[in-house]
Amino acid sequence: MLLECDPSKLRIETIGVEKPNFPMDIGEMYEGERIRRPDMQVEFGGVDVPKKWEIVLTRKPEEIEDGRVILIGPDLNELKQGGTYPLGILVEVAGEKVEKDLEGVLERRIHYFLNYIEGVMHLNQRYDIWIRIGKKVYQKGLNSLAWLGKALIWLYKQSFPVIEKIQVSLTTDQQTIEKFYPYALEVWAARDKRARELKDEDVEEFYGCVMCQSFAPTHMCVITPNRIASCGSISWFDARAASKVDPKGPNFPIPKGECIDPIKGIYTGVNEIISKKSLGSIKQVALYTSFETPHTSCGCFEGIAFYIPEVDGIAIVHRDFKGPTVNGLTFSNMAEHTSGGTQNPGFNGIAIEYLRSPKFLQADGGWERIVWIPKAIKDRVGDSIPQHMKDLIPTEQEVKNIEELKSWLKSKNHPVVKRWKQVAEEKAPEVRKEAFVEAAPAELVPATVVPEGLSVPIGGGFIIIFKNAKIVAEKVIIKRAEKVGK
Secondary structure, eight states: OOOOOOGGGEEEEEOOSSOOOOSSOBSGGGTTOOOOGGGEEEEEESTTOSOOEEEEEEOOGGGSOTTEEEEESOOGGGSOTTEEEOOEEEEEEEOTTOOGGGHHHHHHHHHHHHTTBTTEEEEOOTTOOEEEEEHHHHHHTOOSTHHHHHHHHHHHHHHOTTOOEEEEEEEOOHHHHHHHHHHHHHHHHHHHHHHHTOOGGGOSEEEEEOTTTTTSTTOOEEEBTTBOOTTSSOOHHHHHHHHHHOTTSSEEEEEOOOEEETTTTEEHHHHHHHHHHTTTSOOOOBTTOSSSSBOOOOSOOSEEEEEETTTTEEEEEETTOOSOOTTSOOHHHHHHHHOSSOOOTTEEEEOGGGGGOTTTTGGGTGGGGEEEOOHHHHHHHGGGSOGGGTTTSOOTTTOOSHHHHHHHHHHHTOHHHHHHHHHHHSOOOSSOOOEEOSSOOBOOOOOEEEOTTOEEEEETTEEEEOOSOOEEESOOOEEOOOOOOO
């Protein structure tokens, strides 16, 4: 389906089978390159742009023209330096062996391939894309989006011989982007729905993805029927198709091995592979908990499941949520504790589609442990939230801080309130210590178990970081330390 637009905004270029004479370098050495704001020419997408997308669709050979690059809207050399703009990328492919199951696989390669380009930084996927183009490469000659289209065509054909014809459209025209957006959402929803029909127990092997190891060297996504990749764009079906069409690529099968813990989701086969892929940095991964040896995260996760010790509950935030969450931290604040390929108990990078999984954080209590979620996400996955929990979980419209959250949970008799009572009834530890921090006084928090590695905001611009420790206390008193030394 060609993007519909004003003909005056349409420009077309075509490349042949030979490698174009690119003005910039292309290669794996540029993967993981970061472009800071002072060094960028322009950026596309990100949290300040409400609608943006990238998508791959399969076509009949007669429906597309091989090697064609279509530009709609203002080109790079027409955009103001330092500006932020919307962008849509449509890649259409055809070939006798190009199956519809490959769409998601090829779509995720946009991230891979654009990061191969000198001076281009690409993050995220689907409707969350964020792209920056550097000043230096712009001055070098990458002054048109047509070069991105030509690079994608060349890289796709080099990597996937099954692609016989490929056409790429790039649009910066707001009207065109908004008109196509609902259609893209329908395509992604259909893919995700199909993937939900399969269960972990139905398959003999899971799949791994190391596409983001250039950004997070010790990270490997474990993709199962009940746990989609954290980026939200690669399901078990997608990963299986990718491993078949590109056996040496970033997706590969993982024999499940023995299931050590079916609730936490711990498998010997997964542990063996992730230990190899992380060069021994990660020994064990539990797929369905945020606390004990949780799944690692790169930086492309759609959302974060984060622990709130004051209420012993878990909240969810997505990448596009603006401003502070209920615990006072923004998505960006918590992303620093979540990404990097390390295991960070209490901060778990997840895909929004994972919220629909029957195994969603099942070891932690699932939906009965969720105490806060943005309205946009609650509306999106509302049909997957258990009926008895829908009215018990507040959004930013009902609750804006910890105090309001506590009151809400008590008034609704949320299941986590029972956890408070259970912990309060436990015998207090024999040795008790007060924590003194150079910060403003903070109120007493309910007794709880603090997971290892958790960073707890306490106000006054300070954060207490717990590492390699599990703490159980009736209460924690935080007050200003007296100055010592005369």
